[in-house]
Amino acid sequence: MSIDRYSIEQAHERIKPYIHRTPVLTSKSINEATGCHVYLKCENFQKVGAFKARGAMNAALSLDAEDRAKGLATHSSGNHAQALARAAKILGTQAYIVMPHTAPEIKKRGVRGYSGEIFECEPTLQARETTLAEVIKKTGAIEIHPFNNYDVIEGQATAAKELFADVRELDAILAPVGGGGLLSGTALAAKYFSPETKVIAAEPAGSDDTYRSLKSGKLEPAQSQTIADGLLTTVGDKTFPIIQKHVSEVITVTDDEIIAAMRLVWERVKIIIEPSCAVPVAALIKEKARFHDQRVGIILSGGNVDLEKVLALLTR
C-alpha cells in the first residue's frame, strides 16, 4: 500500500461525516511567547477529544463489510481505544479493547460508553500483545493498530491537510511523536499539500526514541520516563521510514518545559490540552530564535486529561 495525495483526499472524504473539522486558533500571548505567528490546529476539540478519531475511523471504514463485521480489536490504554470503540459503534460492529488493568477509570468508562468490550491484562507490552492475540483468536476480530497501520496514518494525515487548507504558506509545522502515526501522516500531508513547509517533530526528552532512531538510522528502543503519557510508545516499521524520509528534525523537551507550555496554553488560550499535546508548544518556545517571525502550525493532538493528575503537575 502506498499513501499519496489522492489516497489522503479519499480518506478525508471517507471520514468527513464522522469527524469535526476542528478550528484553528491564534493567540497573541502564544505569539509573544514564541516570537512567531502560531496557528493551533485544535484536535483537542475532535471527537473523543483527540486526532485518533480520524485514523481509527478511516481504518474501520476501509475494511470491507465482511471483515468489519468480525469486529475491531486493539490494545491501547489511551485515546485510540476510545476512537476505535466509537468507530465500531457508529459502523454497527463490535470493538474489543485490551487495556492494562492500571488504565485510568475514565479511559475505561470512555470505551464502555461506546459499548466497547474491555479485556484487562498486566501492564506490560508482552501481556498486552499476548492478550490481544488471544482475543483475536477467540473473536476473529480484525486488529487495528494505533499507529503502525497505513489506513490509520492516512486518517491522521487529514488533520494537517485541513490546517494547510485553512492557513497558507506555513514555514513549519510541528507535531508530537510517540508511535509516529500523527507525525508520519502530517509529513505526508505536507509533502502533498504544502511542500514548502518544514515538518518538525517534538518529543519528550525522557522518551526520545525517535530522536535517537533518526540519528542511528535504525529503530532504537524506547525509554519511558515522561509526563507526556501519550508519547511513551516507539515508532513502528511503517511509521519510521516515512519519518526518516520526510521529517526535518526532532526537537526534544524536558518535562518541566512541557508543563510550562501546557500551563501557558491553559491560562492564555483558555483551552484544555493534555501533556503530550503541549510538547510541540514547548519545542517552539525552546527553539524560538530559529523560528523568529515565521508562520508555524502546531497540531494540538488532544485534550484528554486526568484533571487531578495534571493539576498536581501544574502545582508541583
Place this chain on the structure above:
Amino acid sequence: MSIDRYSIEQAHERIKPYIHRTPVLTSKSINEATGCHVYLKCENFQKVGAFKARGAMNAALSLDAEDRAKGLATHSSGNHAQALARAAKILGTQAYIVMPHTAPEIKKRGVRGYSGEIFECEPTLQARETTLAEVIKKTGAIEIHPFNNYDVIEGQATAAKELFADVRELDAILAPVGGGGLLSGTALAAKYFSPETKVIAAEPAGSDDTYRSLKSGKLEPAQSQTIADGLLTTVGDKTFPIIQKHVSEVITVTDDEIIAAMRLVWERVKIIIEPSCAVPVAALIKEKARFHDQRVGIILSGGNVDLEKVLALLTR
C-alpha cells in the same frame, strides 16, 4: 440615557475593531448532561479572557476626547480592571485601578501588562471607594464603574446580540449575575433582537442577592460566600431595574453544583472556564427537567482562573 436597539447596534459597531467575535460551541456531552440543545457563547476566548472587554471598551470609546484624555479610573479586583487598562492603553490614555492588596498577583500583572497604574487598598468596599475617590480627586480621571454604567451595560449586551445572530430561535438564554452588567445587557439584547427568548439568571446560592432582591422588590444586601468570586458583588441601581423588568427568574446553585459543572465543561468541552462562568451551566443541569429538548444559549462569561486555586476546588 436609554438603551435601545439602535444604541446597542451602535455600541457593537464602535467596539468591533477591538474585540473578538467569539465562537459558539456545542457539545454532545453537554447536551446529554442537560437534556437540551445548548449553545455556548465563549467569552472565555474574549480579549482579556472575559466579556468585560466589551463594556469597558464601549464606555471608554463613548467618552469625548477631552474626558478620555483625563484617564479612566475604577476599583476592581477582577476582569474589569484588566479590561479598562486595555481600553486605556489602546486609546492612548491612562488607567488608574484601585485594587485590594489581597488581589491575586496574576490580576495585578494583567493590569500592569497594559500599563495600568495600580493603587492598593484594604480589602473592604469602603476602602476601595475611599481610595478611588482620592485617586479621582488627584488625577481628574473619569470613573468607569464595572457594571452600574449604561455604556458598560450596552457593551455587555453585544455578546448576546452576537449569539442571537449566530443561533436562531433560542427558547432561553442564561447568564450569571453578580453586579448585573452582563445580565441586564443580555436582557436588553433579548428584548431587541430575540424577544421570544426567555432570559434567566444564574446565581450562586451563597451570594443570592439578586434572587432575594427580585422577591422583595428592593435591593437586598449581598452575602458573600461562594467560590464564584466574580459574582460576589450586588446589583446596582442602574442594573436592577432592567433585571426586574426583563429577567424571568433567577436559578440559584450551590458551590458543589458549580464545581461539578466547571469540571464537566473542562473535561468534555476542553475549554477553561472560571467558577463564575460555570454557574449558568450548573443552573441548567439542576433544572434540566424544565428545559427538556429546548434550545438554550449560555453566555460563558470568562476563563480567568487561578489554576492552583481551582486545583484545590476540584480535589477537595
